Amino acid sequence: MTARKLFNKYNYLILIIPALLLYTLFIAYPFISSLFLSFFKWPGIGPKLFVGLDNYKNVLTGYMSREFFRALGHNFYFLFLNWTLSIVPGIILALSLAAGIRGSDFFKTIFFIPNTLSIVIVGFLWALLLNPQWGMINQVLKAVGLDVLAKAWLGDTKLALPTIIVITGWRGMGFYVLTFLAAVVGIDHSMLEAGRIDGASENQIIFKLVLPQMVPIITTVTILKIIWSFNIFDIVFAMEGTQGGPAGSTDVLGTLFYRIAFGGLGSSQVGMGLGATVVTLIFLIVFPVSVLYIYIIERRELRG
Amino acid sequence: MFRLNTLQKTVILTILIIWALVNLFPLGVMVVSGFKTTREIFLSPFSFPAHWSFKSYKEAWSVANFSTYFKNSIIVTIVSITATLFIASMAAYVLARFEFPGRRALYLFILAGLVLPVRLAIIPIFLLIRKLGLSNTLVSLYIVYTAGGISFSTFLLTNFFKSIPMDIEDAARIDGASYFRVYWQIHLPLLRPALATVTVFNFIRVWNDFFFPLIFINDNTKKTIPLGIQNFFGEYSIQWDLLFAGLNIAVIPIIIFFIILSKQFIGGLTEGAIK
Numbered sequence: 001m002t003a004r005k006l007f008n009k010y011n012y013l014i015l016i017i018p019a020l021l022l023y024t025l026f027i028a029y030p031f032i033s034s035l036f037l038s039f040f041k042w043p044g045i046g047p048k049l050f051v052g053l054d055n056y057k058n059v060l061t062g063y064m065s066r067e068f069f070r071a072l073g074h075n076f077y078f079l080f081l082n083w084t085l086s087i088v089p090g091i092i093l094a095l096s097l098a099a100g101i102r103g104s105d106f107f108k109t110i111f112f113i114p115n116t117l118s119i120v121i122v123g124f125l126w127a128l129l130l131n132p133q134w135g136m137i138n139q140v141l142k143a144v145g146l147d148v149l150a151k152a153w154l155g156d157t158k159l160a161l162p163t164i165i166v167i168t169g170w171r172g173m174g175f176y177v178l179t180f181l182a183a184v185v186g187i188d189h190s191m192l193e194a195g196r197i198d199g200a201s202e203n204q205i206i207f208k209l210v211l212p213q214m215v216p217i218i219t220t221v222t223i224l225k226i227i228w229s230f231n232i233f234d235i236v237f238a239m240e241g242t243q244g245g246p247a248g249s250t251d252v253l254g255t256l257f258y259r260i261a262f263g264g265l266g267s268s269q270v271g272m273g274l275g276a277t278v279v280t281l282i283f284l285i286v287f288p289v290s291v292l293y294i295y296i297i298e299r300r301e302l303r304g
Numbered sequence: 305m306f307r308l309n310t311l312q313k314t315v316i317l318t319i320l321i322i323w324a325l326v327n328l329f330p331l332g333v334m335v336v337s338g339f340k341t342t343r344e345i346f347l348s349p350f351s352f353p354a355h356w357s358f359k360s361y362k363e364a365w366s367v368a369n370f371s372t373y374f375k376n377s378i379i380v381t382i383v384s385i386t387a388t389l390f391i392a393s394m395a396a397y398v399l400a401r402f403e404f405p406g407r408r409a410l411y412l413f414i415l416a417g418l419v420l421p422v423r424l425a426i427i428p429i430f431l432l433i434r435k436l437g438l439s440n441t442l443v444s445l446y447i448v449y450t451a452g453g454i455s456f457s458t459f460l461l462t463n464f465f466k467s468i469p470m471d472i473e474d475a476a477r478i479d480g481a482s483y484f485r486v487y488w489q490i491h492l493p494l495l496r497p498a499l500a501t502v503t504v505f506n507f508i509r510v511w512n513d514f515f516f517p518l519i520f521i522n523d524n525t526k527k528t529i530p531l532g533i534q535n536f537f538g539e540y541s542i543q544w545d546l547l548f549a550g551l552n553i554a555v556i557p558i559i560i561f562f563i564i565l566s567k568q569f570i571g572g573l574t575e576g577a578i579k
Contacts, residue, residue, distance in 0.1 A: 012402055012483040019395035019414070019454050026451035027417050030425030030432065037427060093323060096316045098305045108574075109566045110324045113331070116562045116569075117555055118512035118530040124537050125551055128544065129330055136333045139349040170326070178573040185574065189305070202306055223419075231421045234514050238534070254423075261427055262519065272427050279424045290419035294412065301463075 031283070037276035044272050055277035064260075068278070070248060071256045078165055078252065079229035085169040086176045086225070087218065093173070094180035095206065108181075112174035119171065123238025126167045130154055154239055157249035164250055168235055176221060183217040184210060216300075223293045230282050233258065253282050334555070337548040345544045360549035364536075367546070370553050372525055373532035377511060380442055380528055384449035385506045389499055391450065392457035397487045399458065400465030401473070411462070417455030422448065423515055430519055444520045445528070449510045457502045464498035465491070501572035504565075511558065529554050 038055055040048040058064050093111070097104045114122065129136045130153040138150035153163045187210060195205050233254030236244055242259055244251025261275025308316070337345050338360060340353040364370065399411050422429075429448060438444040468491065476486050492499075514530040521527055527535065533554050540546045562569060 010404060012398055013404070015394040015483065015487065016398040016410070018391045019458060020410075022391065022447070022451045023414060023417060023454045026429060026432070026447060027420065027422060027425065027454075028413070030428035031420060033428035034425050089323075092319065095306075096319050099308060099313070099316050100305050101313060101317055101320070104320075105570075107320045107324055108570050109563060110327050112566070112570060112573075113559055113562065114327055116508060116512075116558055118514060118533075120514040120530045121512075121533055121551060121554055124533060124547075125330060125334055125555075128547060128551075129333065134346045134349075134544070136330075136349055143350070173323075174327075175573070178570060182574040184305070192305070196307075202308065202312075205306070227419055227421060231423055233423070237514075272431075276427050279427065283424050286419075286421070286424075290416070293419050294415055297415070297418075297459075298412070 034276045034283075035280055037273055038280045040273040040276075042271060042273045048273070051273070055274050056281075058274065059277050059281065064274070067248070067251070067256055068253075068281075071244070071251045071253045074161060074244075074250065074252045075230050075232070077161065078168075078232060079226060081162065081165045082169055082172075082229060083222065083225055085166065086172060087221065090173060090176035090180050090221075091211075091214065091218075093177045094184055095210070097177065097181050098184040108178065111177050114171045115174040117171065119168075119234040120238040122167065122171045123235045126170075127154060127239050130163065155246055157246050160240060160246060161250045164235055164239055167239070168232070179221060180214065180217060183214050187213050216296075219296065220293070223289055223296075226289045227286050227293075230286050253278060257282075331555075331559075334548055334551055337544070338552040340545060340548075342543055342545045345548070360545040361553065364546045364549040364553060367540075368536040368550055369524060369527075369532060370529075370550070373527055373529045374557075376442060376526060377528040380445045380449065381507060381510050383442075383446045384453065384510050385503055387446065387450040388453035388457050388506055389502060392454050392502065393461050393492065393495060393499065394487060395454070395458045396461035396465050397491055400462045401470075414455055414458050417452075418459060422452045426515075426519060433520060438520075440521055440523050440526055442526060445516060448516050448520075449506075449513070453506045453509070456505065460502055460505075461495065461498055464495060468494055500568050504569050504572045 037048075039050060039052060041051045041054070042048040059068050097107060130138075132138055132150070132152040132155060135153075137153070141147065141150040151159055154160050192205055192209060195209050200208065231254060232252055236250050236252055236255050237258070240246070240250045242255055244255045257275055257278045260278060261272055336352060339356045339358075341360075344351070344353055395414070399407065399414075433439055433444045433447070438447070472490055472494075473486050476490055481489070512530060513528075514534070517526075517528050517531040518534075521531060524532075524535070533550060536550050537547060540550075
């Protein structure tokens with residue numbers, strides 16, 4: 001085939017070039033480049049020094065390891081608690097909305113409002129509301145005689161991280177409710193009718209027919225949650241600052257990375273290479289889950 | 305969908321009302337506090353302000369550069385969403401409508417971006433932006449937001465394209481229309497509902513993003529709302545009336561916008577964009 005004929009046959013491919021170019025240059029290439037950078041010592045300017053696995057040694061067993069594993073633990077804790085706080089209430093609220101009560105459109109709108117707000121703004125708002133002295137939350141608790149519960153929510157090393165996770169859950173709930181609701185509404189009604197004809201109670205219908213149908217969406221949401229949980233940054237930054245205070249009790253991989261790569265530690269530790277190492281390690285945690293997600297999407301698509 | 309007796313209906317309604325209050329209470333406190341003085345916020349937290357005054361709003365608006373932040377946020381959102389819509393829909397057209405060697409690999413390559421959090425690649429992106437001389441410009445934000453929106457948007461639109469019958473297009477091709485014209489005149493109009501969903505998702509992502517401006521932008525005149533708010537909170541940390549007023553300024557337009565368009569927003573989610 002001549003070049004001209006080839007061009008005529010495939011000239012529609014021109015339409016995909018802008019997407020491909022932008023995506024390759026600004027998403028795909030940086031991922032690979034980041035991996036390379038993790039083998040170098042480099043403060044961001046000047047020559048790069050190849051150091052082999054030194055960055056990894058420093059992060060995993062060396063002077064950064066204590067901070068790294070503490071942050072990693074916090075990310076896992078975040079994932080676990082945030083998952084629990086989103087999935088179960090999310091399903092309950094979705095089923096409630098699906099029940100066919102009047103005004104459910106109104107509730108859907110209300111539930112989604114926090115989701116439309118920027119995470120940092122949510123963080124700043126709640127930091128004011130949770131202020132130990134003047135914040136609304138403690139003022140309410142004191143007013144109803146629950147003074148013992150009026151804690152320093154964001155200033156206590158034991159309470160700060162759970163508090164942040166609850167706030168994250170508050171903001172995100174609308175998304176989970178609506179996503180679950182889509183799955184519930186999508187269930188074939190004739191199947192539920194058939195169940196009723198066979199004498200199933202409404203409880204049985206929910207537990208034996210509806211919930212099993214929701215397993216795929218729960219899987220998807222869980223996967224997305226794993227990916228997101230290892231990327232949290234904004235909410236901690238807004239509520240506790242780049243140091244992940246108090247005393248590092250809310251420090252996560254995102255804030256640790258930010259300090260290393262973009263300042264906030266002392267100059268000796270600031271480094272693009274070391275930062276790239278932390279990011280690569282996060283990537284290694286997320287990657288298997290990501291592959292699983294793509295696999296699931298693909299399989300569902302092939303099935304139609 | 306479920307058959308319920310009165311008691312069950314009451315329980316469900318109660319659950320819904322409680323959660324609605326949990327959503328609305330903090331926002332209500334925020335709105336009312338914006339009209340109070342700092343003294344009132346501290347000393348009489350449960351009362352409405354003695355005088356409903358816009359003083360804090362005016363002050364917050366002028367001291368905090370909000371007009372600049374708003375302008376920047378609006379420009380960045382419009383430019384990057386428009387670019388994403390065109391670029392992703394053209395890509396989706398090719399991926400959904402044509403069979404060519406490597407199509408599947410290309411599709412998977414772009415799909416990978418769905419689950420690669422762009423933030424993890426921030427160092428090289430930052431270096432690239434710096435090398436291109438785009439640090440501290442809004443252009444840097446157009447680029448990352450557009451690039452970051454390609455995977456999800458292409459994925460969603462490809463699926464939608466597949467649901468449009470092929471005959472329309474064959475007829476047009478026989479009449480001699482170019483591929484671009486088929487895409488532009490036949491597909492884009494049919495694609496409108498899907499484009500609305502894509503717009504909604506990208507809107508929330510771009511309008512609210514804090515991370516990329518934090519890394520790219522230093523100049524106060526180039527900041528978007530989330531970064532501007534951070535700046536503002538650093539400077540006026542004890543003037544709570546200003547802080548609440550500032551939060552309201554940042555938040556209320558977006559809430560109103562959402563309520564007006566809530567059908568599109570919620571429709572996009574409940575029609576199963578996430579599966």
